[in-house]
Amino acid sequence: MPKFLVLYKWTLDEQDIKVKSDDLSLDASRAKGKISDFDRNAIEEAAAIVEKQGGSVEALSYGTPTVKQSLKDVLSRGVDKAYWIGDASAETADAAVTAKVLAAAIRKIGPYDFILTGEGSSDQFNQQTAPRLAALLGLPCLSFVHKLEVDGAKASVARKLADCTELATVTGPAVISVLSDINKPRIPGLKQVLGAAKKPSEEIALGSLGLAAEDLQPKASRRSVKGFVMTRKNVIYKDAPADAVAKLVSSLAGEGLI
Amino acid sequence: MNFELTEEQQLIGQSAREFGKEFLDPIAVDLDHSGKFPKEIIEQLASYDFLGLLVPESQGGAGAGFVAYIQVVEALSRSCPAVASILNNHAMATHAIATWGSDAQKAEHVAALAKGSRLGAVAVYENGPTPGIGPDALVASRQGDKYVLNGTKAFVRNAGVADVYVVFATLDSSEKKEQTAFLVDARAGGLTVGPLLDTMGLKGCPVAHLLFSNVSVPASALLGAENGGSAIARTLLAVSSVAEAAQTVAIGKAAVRHAAEYAQQRVQFGKPIAVLQAIQTLLAEVATDSQLAWLGVLRAAQLIENGEPFEADAAMVKAFLARFGSKMLIDCCQVEGGFGFSEFMPLPRLFRDIAGTTLLDAPADYPDKIIADSIA
Numbered sequence: 001m002p003k004f005l006v007l008y009k010w011t012l013d014e015q016d017i018k019v020k021s022d023d024l025s026l027d028a029s030r031a032k033g034k035i036s037d038f039d040r041n042a043i044e045e046a047a048a049i050v051e052k053q054g055g056s057v058e059a060l061s062y063g064t065p066t067v068k069q070s071l072k073d074v075l076s077r078g079v080d081k082a083y084w085i086g087d088a089s090a091e092t093a094d095a096a097v098t099a100k101v102l103a104a105a106i107r108k109i110g111p112y113d114f115i116l117t118g119e120g121s122s123d124q125f126n127q128q129t130a131p132r133l134a135a136l137l138g139l140p141c142l143s144f145v146h147k148l149e150v151d152g153a154k155a156s157v158a159r160k161l162a163d164c165t166e167l168a169t170v171t172g173p174a175v176i177s178v179l180s181d182i183n184k185p186r187i188p189g190l191k192q193v194l195g196a197a198k199k200p201s202e203e204i205a206l207g208s209l210g211l212a213a214e215d216l217q218p219k220a221s222r223r224s225v226k227g228f229v230m231t232r233k234n235v236i237y238k239d240a241p242a243d244a245v246a247k248l249v250s251s252l253a254g255e256g257l258i
Numbered sequence: 259m260n261f262e263l264t265e266e267q268q269l270i271g272q273s274a275r276e277f278g279k280e281f282l283d284p285i286a287v288d289l290d291h292s293g294k295f296p297k298e299i300i301e302q303l304a305s306y307d308f309l310g311l312l313v314p315e316s317q318g319g320a321g322a323g324f325v326a327y328i329q330v331v332e333a334l335s336r337s338c339p340a341v342a343s344i345l346n347n348h349a350m351a352t353h354a355i356a357t358w359g360s361d362a363q364k365a366e367h368v369a370a371l372a373k374g375s376r377l378g379a380v381a382v383y384e385n386g387p388t389p390g391i392g393p394d395a396l397v398a399s400r401q402g403d404k405y406v407l408n409g410t411k412a413f414v415r416n417a418g419v420a421d422v423y424v425v426f427a428t429l430d431s432s433e434k435k436e437q438t439a440f441l442v443d444a445r446a447g448g449l450t451v452g453p454l455l456d457t458m459g460l461k462g463c464p465v466a467h468l469l470f471s472n473v474s475v476p477a478s479a480l481l482g483a484e485n486g487g488s489a490i491a492r493t494l495l496a497v498s499s500v501a502e503a504a505q506t507v508a509i510g511k512a513a514v515r516h517a518a519e520y521a522q523q524r525v526q527f528g529k530p531i532a533v534l535q536a537i538q539t540l541l542a543e544v545a546t547d548s549q550l551a552w553l554g555v556l557r558a559a560q561l562i563e564n565g566e567p568f569e570a571d572a573a574m575v576k577a578f579l580a581r582f583g584s585k586m587l588i589d590c591c592q593v594e595g596g597f598g599f600s601e602f603m604p605l606p607r608l609f610r611d612i613a614g615t616t617l618l619d620a621p622a623d624y625p626d627k628i629i630a631d632s633i634a
Contacts, residue, residue: 189305190270190273190322197266
């Protein structure tokens with residue numbers, strides 16, 4: 001029976017983030033945390049497979065100390081046990097640092113047959129965790145997965161690529177990143193929410209992973225994040241309807257929109 | 259004093275919000291138009307354990323407590339207050355049996371109600387000036403080992419779809435017209451559900467009169483003691499009024515959110531109307547009223563959960579929202595102008611719904627009297 005590990009990120013809920021009108025900077029002071037959207041799909045996929053054919057689902061997250069707030073949420077979504085690494089270094093960690101931390105933790109708590117994660121996170125959507133992690137662990141990586149079937153240690157996947165769908169099989173252990181259309185994540189029922197408190201969770205201290213200081217030194221740093229606001233051109237054609245339509249069509253064509 | 263919710267309470271509220279977005283947002287407009295009881299939605303609510311939220315785990319429920327219940331009622335009401343009304347009436351019937359029922363009554367009803375295989379309703383109102391008075395009063399006569407009920411209960415929510423009714427009647431031997439509570443099976447001979455009332459709002463939550471003609475129930479259907487129903491009804495109405503206050507706050511929040519988004523998008527004289535002071539004042543007042551009321555709702559809910567006296571706090575919230583509930587909607591409509599008055603916007607539906615949540619389960623003077631008594 002397959003043993004899954006799902007990696008998830010505890011992100012800010014973008015619905016709570018305001019874009020300041022003067023400099024387009026972001027005000028996240030009232031933003032609550034949430035499990036990154038695509039990671040919810042990964043959790044759901046593993047949980048659904050295990051509910052159907054047995055096995056186990058564990059979850060792991062690396063984040064700032066606020067990641068602890070995610071434990072009951074993730075445990076209410078079909079996960080049997082949650083591991084968490086809460087450390088301030090996550091605030092500035094780039095994709096390479098994140099992958100190194102996760103890989104070290106997996107070496108400590110593993111092995112697993114399949115390591116699932118979302119294709120990208122809700123906040124940065126770098127899409128680097130799965131391939132970097134697979135490289136560090138020496139495992140095959142299947143990304144852009146929108147269908148997954150598991151039979152023992154073998155997984156069959158459909159990958160949604162830019163101009164085609166690729167069918168592939170892999171024998172675990174393997175790293176798989178999933179797209180949002182692979183499933184519809186469950187809404188936890190009350191008994192799942194209340195039952196989460198009875199499930200185990202375990203903190204992994206970053207210092208226990210044997211990483212060197214340079215492993216935690218990000219090479220890429222974020223200088224600023226600004227909101228995107230679509231500005232309107234406010235072009236008004238006041239001609240007779242036929243002429244106005246002609247000018248509108250001409251204008252759209254001139255900008256390559258039609 | 260701590261106003262922070264526990265993680266479980268937050269997650270239960272989050273689940274209810276997700277449920278609202280997934281299942282209620284898509285049907286809210288159609289439900290308002292059709293008024294048809296949303297059976298499949300109630301079954302969905304049951305599958306997520308929302309119907310047994312208040313019921314202790316030992317009786318087959320989730321045992322999540324009243325603060326969590328309020329989170330759910332509020333979250334569902336942001337999407338569709340009518341569904342929250344169905345849930346609340348069911349939850350109050352279930353709560354009554356779980357709290358005041360005999361062991362046999364609990365064994366027969368509570369687990370089934372918590373699971374959603376049966377639906378409950380509370381029948382408390384009558385057409386007369388006060389229960390037990392007037393030609394339509396529901397009167398119970400003890401006849402050997404059974405009671406026979408004759409009369410009418412008015413404005414019963416979940417009428418016609420409930421499987422069991424918590425019914426308040428006046429014993430013909432009761433000189434002070436105290437109420438006595440009974441459990442009446444919907445299939446009882448002589449019980450008729452009147453025509454559904456075409457209500458102003460909360461459409462989809464069926465409301466009708468129940469007509470009792472020689473309805474015979476066994477003595478074991480007595481809920482609590484003879485003449486002990488008035489106290490049960492008072493408590494149930496007070497508890498229910500807190501849930502309805504949560505509904506009112508939710509409707510106000512939904513309205514102000516919509517109005518604020520509209521104000522950001524509506525451009526007049528080259529800038530969004532959201533930057534105009536007159537608009538900001540309207541929105542700020544609604545946001546303030548709903549937020550302060552919500553704190554009051556949470557306080558009353560916490561008192562209920564703690565088993566402390568809560569009636570005065572519940573009445574204060576109810577009275578506050580009776581005054582400011584409809585005003586919140588008027589102000590939001592004003593922000594949206596002619597569009598806000600149009601049926602293709604959500605505010606008219608919310609306006610009708612908030613009339614229901616502020617007017618029902620407490621006549622206008624009811625909370626004021628409780629408050630006055632508490633300070634006298």
